[in-house]
Amino acid sequence: MPRNHLLVVDDEVSILATLKKVLSLEGYSVDVAGGVAVALEKMDRCSYDLALLDVALPDGNGVELLEKWRALGHTLPVLMMSGHASVDIAVRATKLGATDFLEKPLNTDRLLLLIKNTLRLVRAEAEAHALRCQTGVSSDLIGDSKVMLALRDQITRCARAQATVIVRGERGTGKELVARAIHAQSKRADGPLEKLNCAAVPNELIESELFGHEAGAFTGATKQRRGKFERASGGTLFLDEVGDMPLSMQAKLLRVLQERELERVGGDDTIRIDVRVVAATNRNLEEACESGEFRPDLYDRLNVLPLDIPPLRARRDDIPILSRHFLDVARGINERPAMTFSDGAVRALTEYNFPGNVRELRNLVERLVILTPGDTIDEHAVARCLGLGHAKTASGVYRPGTPFRLLVEDCERSILDEAIRHHGGQMASTARALGLERSHLYKKCKALGLRESKTNIGEDSAN
Ligand SMILES: Nc1ncnc2c1ncn2[C@@H]1O[C@H](COP(=O)(O)OP(=O)(O)OP(=O)(O)O)[C@@H](O)[C@H]1O
Ligand SMILES: [Mg+2]
Missing domain, CATH: 1.10.8.60 (Helicase, Ruva Protein; domain 3)
Structure with a gap:
């Protein structure tokens, strides 16, 4: 691991010398500055992983220096040190993102521990950020329990496939987040992600929402309109609460999933579709099939890659x-x-x-x-x-x-x-x-x- 580079700013030469020695022995590479001007210059030339900052300095004070650094975009963690810091100063420093306040005389053990923990935290955050950039939305799924790790793994595998995914879980477990992660990690990530909440759309409108309609297809349909399937072309269609889809609509959806083509409501032209469907439900669809509320053939169609999210x-x-x-x-x-x-x-x-x-x-x-x-x-x-x-x-x-x-x-x-x-x-x-x-x-x-x-x-x- 590369050595961490620290900057110590203090007006007392003896403190600078001691800290430089102690920190170097711990394996850090250490620079020192005796005042604001030198500290600004050093920060300009070098990039540091952490700074230790005294409050009282000969040519200004540590909080002002911190303010200048922040204004210049230096986000490094800063530990303040002071013999007699007022609450006011502590509050200002904290607002500027100082990590902690150390009382002088310094306790070396505590100082070393604090530096170590602070650097570890910063590293963890940087890694998490890098991971977020790499994997897109999926890392927005917070949690590192075994269950969540397994879930992330499943998401990645489902994303690679083309088959229909059904995300199952109680309400509020993160089904939509998972569906979005699957899209974001799939080959279709650059294509659109369209969503239809089957429970929220009135029964009589759901068909035209999904398949679109031609002008004059029904009262109020003044213009031709493309449905969710067409809009999701090249991407993913997220059918939320699919268990609440009316039975009549379930038959039509099944046909479209089988044939990969559809007609808009009131139209005769057959439109080919290139859409990957991810569905979600908080209902037990097997039970719904048994009680006749859900078509078993549609269930089989959707249930190619089931993904279960356990309750919190x-x-x-x-x-x-x-x-x-x-x-x-x-x-x-x-x-x-x-x-x-x-x-x-x-x-x-x-x-x-x-x-x-x-x-x-x-x-x-x-x-x-x-x-x-x-x-x-x-x-x-x-x-x-x-x-x-x-x-x-x-x-x-x-x-x-x-x-x-x-x-x-x-x-x-x-x-x-x-x-x-x-x-x-x-x-x-x-x-x-x-x-x-x-x-x-x-x-x-x-x-x-x-x-x-x-x-x-x-x-x-x-x-
Ligand atoms: N693992 C997670 N990490 C971070 N946020 C999460 C996680 N799981 C869920 N959330 C958040 O919780 C809320 C509910 O998630 P989401 O809408 O995906 O749940 P859902 O299963 O689709 O719920 P419903 O069944 O009610 O539609 C959202 O704000 C979502 O961002
Ligand atoms: Mg949802």
């Missing part, structure tokens, strides 16, 4: 890393850069069952970032947040400090939750009773992270 509770090892990932994202969006989880919070998250899987975890973390006043999210905050979003009456919904959007979502969630329960989980009758389109109810439930119940297709087609 079956891979709890992934929860800490996923939580931190979502925290990073939410910190950025909500401009709360200093937020962290306490160990207790991570433990509480790891113990929770997450019926809504990764999506529920993501929403929970976003909520925690918005609702937690301080910089540390502890186990109490997690427990409080897990209690939210459940049954709530119309009065007492106002919580000072909670954004309007979240309050409204909480109300919507409890209304839909109650309504679905009242109708024994039947989405079609719930939708009817609420005066909503079934597809709209589905979308709403999904957006709110609500469990959608098994749909009774017979009932739906009467809808």
Whole structure:
């Protein structure tokens, strides 16, 4: 491994000499600078892996120097050292991305450990970044549990093949992410990726969505329109919630998958298609076949390469890393850069069952970032947040400090939750009773992270 190159900036000659000796003995190559001007010059000429930076310098101060480096685009990790740093200075340095603050006199063991850990972290991040660039979207799939490693492997193998893939998993497990990763790693990656959510499109429109239509094919079809299959030509068509496709449409889809050609609605021309289909479902399609809700012949067609994503509770090892990932994202969006989880919070998250899987975890973390006043999210905050979003009456919904959007979502969630329960989980009758389109109810439930119940297709087609 190449030697790491460090820069030490301090005004005291004796400190520079000691640090140079200690760090060189540890195998680092070390440069020193006695002030801001020299440090700027050295940084200009050389590239360093890490800098140790004193606060009080003869020609300026360390925080200003750090500010200049950052402005010049130097992203290296910086450890600040000071005998008497004020909170103010520490805050400024942290905002500029200083990794840590060391009290003088320096404890050599602690210093060496900190340098080692910091360099290791930076290296790991660089490697992860390189991997992301190499493999495209797939590394956006966070998690390093055995299950996830096996899943990544399967994704790569499915991507190489041309056959239809069916991604199976509970809601919120990452089926769409996996489908996108398969496309991104396939030979079709430069082609389009089109998606159709079979549960969200009203039954009477699904055929024209998939196959397109000619002008005048039906009321409202004023212009010719290409469907998803044609748009996905040369690429991948992602059929989400394929288990919710109406039976009549299943027969037509089967034909297209077999013949590799289609006619637009209201048209006679046969159009050849060059599309790879990736389907996803959170329903047990074998059961659906047995109960007559899904065509077994279509199931066989789709089930060439099945890919199962286990629920989050079956891979709890992934929860800490996923939580931190979502925290990073939410910190950025909500401009709360200093937020962290306490160990207790991570433990509480790891113990929770997450019926809504990764999506529920993501929403929970976003909520925690918005609702937690301080910089540390502890186990109490997690427990409080897990209690939210459940049954709530119309009065007492106002919580000072909670954004309007979240309050409204909480109300919507409890209304839909109650309504679905009242109708024994039947989405079609719930939708009817609420005066909503079934597809709209589905979308709403999904957006709110609500469990959608098994749909009774017979009932739906009467809808
Ligand atoms: N392994 C993962 N790493 C990072 N983010 C993930 C992972 N798995 C899921 N997510 C995130 O969780 C959310 C839900 O994922 P996705 O939409 O792919 O799930 P799904 O299985 O398609 O859900 P549904 O059945 O409700 O459609 C998304 O925001 C996605 O980015
Ligand atoms: Mg999905």
